[in-house]
Amino acid sequence: MDILLKGIIHDAIFAPSGLVYLLYSYLNKSSRPRIKRWIKTRSKSVLKIEKADIIIHSSSLGETKNSLIFSELIRDKLHNDGLKPHIAHTVFTETPFETFRNVHVIPIPLFSFLVKFIPNSLKLLIFYEKDIWPGYIISAKYKGSKIGIVSGKISKRSAELYRKFRMREIFSYVDFVFSAGDEFTERFEYAGFKNVQSSVDLKNLIFIKNYNFTSDRYKKHKAIVGISLRGNEEVEFLLKTREILKDYALFIAPRHDFEGTKKFLMGKGIDFISLTNISDYTLRSILSERKTKVFLIEGYGMIDKLLPYVSFAFVGGTILPFGGHNVLEPISFGLPVAVGENLWNIKDKDELTQSGVMFVVKSPEEFASIIKKGVDRQKILGYVERKRSRAEQELGKIYSKIKEVLGEKFV
Missing domain, CATH: 3.40.50.2000 (Glycogen Phosphorylase B;)
Known part of the structure; x- marks a missing residue:
């Protein structure tokens, strides 16, 4: 099936339920402030990322903090190899957008919005941990980008839902998955992801970043x-x-x-x-x-x-x-x-x-x-x-895979 058609079908399936959820939440007094903040945050963000070779996506404050460390360490390795990519960061929730500079909040996670949001220059989209959006995957694939997941986590319920909704073909677009452990590897494979290998929770990267402070x-x-x-x-x-x-x-x-x-x-x-x-x-x-x-x-x-x-x-x-x-x-x-x-x-x-x-x-x-x-x-x-040494080892494996799937130098 054509990628564009997959994106259209994705939106036709998920847009109505998303709209119902937003309306229900807005009408509910307890959740209305949260929805207003969600809408206000997106009004402040860019409608399109103009340039990026790599995008790293995360969700919560903690995930984003760790993804920024990951980005810094990967960028250093790429620079040492003479590669100078432009790396951008996207998030879904409001707090990391308000906390960190140079972080973009994604629009409504539908193909029709995301395909306009990400740049044509994108070569690699990385999902950091667990905020994995099928519409984002389709959009990146449509733009010709490679796609990966690092420190990947997926709940048992999400894996079952993905399998029920037959997302296997969409997940086949993902070029590599480094899961946060064996239990997550099993869930990713059950949900339909390929090229999954067990790694570690990349919260351990802070043992590299903060080592001098000891x-x-x-x-x-x-x-x-x-x-x-x-x-x-x-x-x-x-x-x-x-x-x-x-x-x-x-x-x-x-x-x-x-x-x-x-x-x-x-x-x-x-x-x-x-x-x-x-x-x-x-x-x-x-x-x-x-x-x-x-x-x-x-x-x-x-x-x-x-x-x-x-x-x-x-x-x-x-x-x-x-x-x-x-x-x-x-x-x-x-x-x-x-x-x-x-x-x-x-x-x-x-x-x-x-x-x-x-x-x-x-x-x-x-x-x-x-x-x-x-x-x-x-x-x-x-x-x-011990943690620093293990994190260095895992980072090296992930970096090797990133270089392998990119297979080219950046301008």
Whole structure:
């Protein structure tokens, strides 16, 4: 079947259901603000990417952050080989578009919109992790682009739906898939993807990017940072931990609800400072003066600047039943990490605890006791080095495949 015809059929099938979903969400008072934000974000984005040899697509804030690291490392390898591609980034959700510069948000994910959005110069479209749109695949193929997936993830339900809707022919356009593990490889193959091979979750790329920050030249102050905190209960947990430690500073970084956390701290009469921007100078100053003990991080993209200077991290979503968030980021800076008992989203949790880099705590008293006792820094550095080495190895495999499918030099 002709590719253009596939695109038209795709839109005929999915456009009506997409319109119904948007109308239903808009009429629902609870979801209306989200839909308005979705529409407003797209009104600010470009209608077409004018030039790009490679596009890397992701969705969430965390995925996009990792995809930007991936892009930087791949670009360096290409430059070393004398290749100078123009790499663009696209996202589907609003937060990464608002957080990172030079990131484009895709229009409605239908062929008729996407085929106008992507440039004729496109040579390779890479889906990073799990935001895989059939309309995007058809559009890239129509433009003559190669298509790949890296750190690929697909839910069991999505795999079953793709198989039910017979997407196998569309997925045959994908030239390579590096899945995030064996279970995902099986799901991709079940859904109809070809050329799938098991790789690793590329969250490990941060162990390459942040390796220099494990150096002893970064002074670790008596300070704790709570990352991706969910709910006042997790904030309260860390406030009690700080009260026990007394001379430690506490940085509070909510996952989303900055205003709610601020009201909670004010309601408890906590003396705190809100930080909407962080520089190395600001951090050194406030950690040296230490007149204020509690700091509220109000915004995204600041944690990276903070992690080289603190001595312990707590990752949220683990006291309340959310299953936990990314623990690898603070560990990649050479930091020990504490978590609550709700850990079902944290991969390799047994390895992390047995390696002495992650500690499961049940109370503020237990957390404070671990901090006072201290941790074996060599165990953490050994873990970081093992992860860095594995990430380098996997990146090399992916880069070789990218060069193979491109098979040409860039101007």
